[in-house]
Amino acid sequence: xxxxxxxxxxxxxxxxxxxxxxxNPISGHATLYWYQQILGQGPKLLIQFQNNGVVDDSQLxxxxxxxxxxxxxxxxxxxxxxxLEDSAVYLCASSLGVGxxxxxxxxxxxxxxxx
Amino acid sequence: AxxxxxxxxxxxxxxxxxxxxxxTYDTSExxxxxxxxxxxxxxxxxxxxxxxxxxxxxxxxxxFSVNFQKAAKSFSLKISDSQLGDxxxxxxxxxxWGRTGTASKLTFGTGTRLQVTL
Numbered sequence: 001x002x003x004x005x006x007x008x009x010x011x012x013x014x015x016x017x018x019x020x021x022x023x024n025p026i027s028g029h030a031t032l033y034w035y036q037q038i039l040g041q042g043p044k045l046l047i048q049f050q051n052n053g054v055v056d057d058s059q060l061x062x063x064x065x066x067x068x069x070x071x072x073x074x075x076x077x078x079x080x081x082x083x084l085e086d087s088a089v090y091l092c093a094s095s096l097g098v099g100x101x102x103x104x105x106x107x108x109x110x111x112x113x114x115x
Numbered sequence: 116a117x118x119x120x121x122x123x124x125x126x127x128x129x130x131x132x133x134x135x136x137x138x139t140y141d142t143s144e145x146x147x148x149x150x151x152x153x154x155x156x157x158x159x160x161x162x163x164x165x166x167x168x169x170x171x172x173x174x175x176x177x178x179f180s181v182n183f184q185k186a187a188k189s190f191s192l193k194i195s196d197s198q199l200g201d202x203x204x205x206x207x208x209x210x211x212w213g214r215t216g217t218a219s220k221l222t223f224g225t226g227t228r229l230q231v232t233l
Contacts, residue, residue: 042206042223056220100148100210100218101167106160
């Protein structure tokens with residue numbers, strides 16, 4: 001079974017530029033998560049989707065970050081404009097259900113460097 | 116708010132030996148789940164082991180086992196017969212149902228980097 005796919009794997013941009021990350025979850029997984037992992041820290045949830053609806057976006061900086069999952073499958077996370085402090089690894093994960101026991105399967109991540 | 120603390124930034128173990136990684140958490144809830152995730156260098160994060168708070172029996176998965184002390188809010192991971200492939204960042208994480216009936220977010224600690232030496 002294919003895992004969670006993410007692209008690109010690496011991205012370097014100048015501050016104030018825009019960037020977008022793409023995620024394709026495991027087939028059949030209704031729940032999709034975007035995490036931000038700053039160097040030396042654990043992942044922090046940015047947004048959680050259930051199908052194409054948002055369940056939790058309380059930690060998403062909405063003035064510059066946006067995310068969508070239009071058809072309930074693939075998802076895109078965008079940053080516009082980027083700041084230096086956005087340098088991090090952006091992880092996408094998916095799970096079969098929404099309950100807390102459900103295992104989250106993670107993608108390889110996108111490493112963003114903002115110069 | 117729930118917090119997860121991993122007080123050991125780095126640990127080292129010799130191959131074939133046993134190592135224990137520590138984790139403490141803070142919560143006012145009684146029903147929750149605890150996890151250990153492994154993140155190898157440049158590879159994706161995978162679930163190592165999961166513990167349900169209402170189960171008194173400690174979870175085990177092959178060479179990995181936990182020591183769950185609910186009253187002390189402690190959740191340590193023991194790796195037996197350590198192998199070179201065990202070298203990675205290990206994250207302790209917490210999740211519950213939350214007060215509104217929907218699952219709370221997965222809250223991670225800051226991680227412990229495990230080195231395995233020959």
